Amino acid sequence: MSETIVADRARRSDAIAIARVICILGVVYVHAWTGLNGIALAALRGTGQDTLRWTLMEVFGRSAVPLLGLISGWLVAGSGTSRAWTTHVARKARTILLPMVLWNALAILFVSGAALLFHLQAPTPSSLEWVAQELFILTRNPDINVQMPFLRDLFLCMLAAPLLVRVPGWMLILVALIAAAAQVAGLGPPVLMRASILFFFVIGILARRQGTEQTVARLPLWLALLPFLLLMMVQLYRAVAVGDGEWTTVQRTIDMSVRITAAVAFWRIAWALAGSGARGLLLRIEPYMFFLFCAHLILIWLGGPLIGKLTGDMGSPLYPLYLILQPLIVLVVIIAIGSALRRVAPGAAALLSGGRLGPARIRDQPVLVRAP
Helix, strand or coil: CCHHHHHHHHHHHHHHHHHHHHHHHHHHHHCCCCCCCHHHHHHCCCCHHHHHHHHHHHHHHHCCHHHHHHHHHHHHHCCHHHHCHHHHHHHHHHHHHHHHHHHHHHHHHHHHHHHHHHCCCCCCCCCHHHHHHHHHCCCCCCCCCCCCHHHHHHHHHHHHHHHHCCCCHHHHHHHHHHHHHHHHHCCECECCCCHHHHHHHHHHHHHHHHCHHHHHHCCCHHHHHHHHHHHHHHHHHHHHHHCCCCCHHHHHHHHHHHHHHHHHHHHHHHHHHHCCCCHHHHHHHHHHHHHHHHHHHHHHHHHHHHHHHHHCCECECCHHHHHHHHHHHHHHHHHHHHHHHHHHCHHHHHHHCCCCCCCCCCCCCCCCCCCC
8 A cells, every 4th residue: 555545535534524623613603692672683694793603614514514424424435334234223323313312301401401490491391201302302393402403314324224235326416305305395303303414414425436535635625615705705695685575495405505615615725734834733533523513502501691791782892802702612612521530430421422532432433434
């Protein structure tokens, strides 16, 4: 095996880890604390702070998520264990489904508990059905941990993975087209909360077969970014200036197109960072990313109002600084909590982090790990 091939594989593994870092940090912007309800947010539409918020949400948040699903499919396609259904599903239940349920339980405990004890403006249990929906995401998105449908739908994709990795390419393309059409049509629930997750998962399997990740990595950076930037301008104009209108199919088509070009752009950025001086720092914080993905909304529910007392709500002069720094603030807190838990209770740290923290790492994870 040539040194070039070995070097490319090592850089690809680093790029996958770095992609996780930049994508998951970007997700924090989607859920950033504003201190305002829907009516108050609507009143600020079109202002400078509203434009900044939507730009951060769309560019670094929603647009980064598709790459996580694509990477999951790519990793599964290259894993020999994915063809053994029982072993494969048992592993994914331990590293995706169980952490999801545990984090949802912690969200109810801490967020709803704070609402009941300290009058925090947050959801509280209203019935056993509500608790079941929050824990397992049975037929609707949860009220507290709104990011968790990604893990729920990803686990369902993993259930089908042993079949998907065996079928011919034309069948995968057909599945991808059906998933894309369902996303554009607004279909999916209650089977899939977001049909786009299945789309990108299947595209990841196809990308592995075709070596597409290397093709994109060889693109000039400007060429990989240009389609995303052009479509993002259209997306931001719709979100900020137009808002949600009657043309929902057109809006979803634009959104899906943005997500496809975003996956290309963010992978190319991750590849560039894997060969830069920032590589070492990004790889050191990568093991905390699953933990951050699962825990960040709990921190925002609880800590957002506290810091907001210093900066003010959205619309206040200091709020833009707080908004921009929220992913870094969450990261610092997560590293502190994760490191402490790793020392005090390594088993719990490993479980809650999908195997990334603790005395031993569980390798070959589907969505939130480095490549094998």
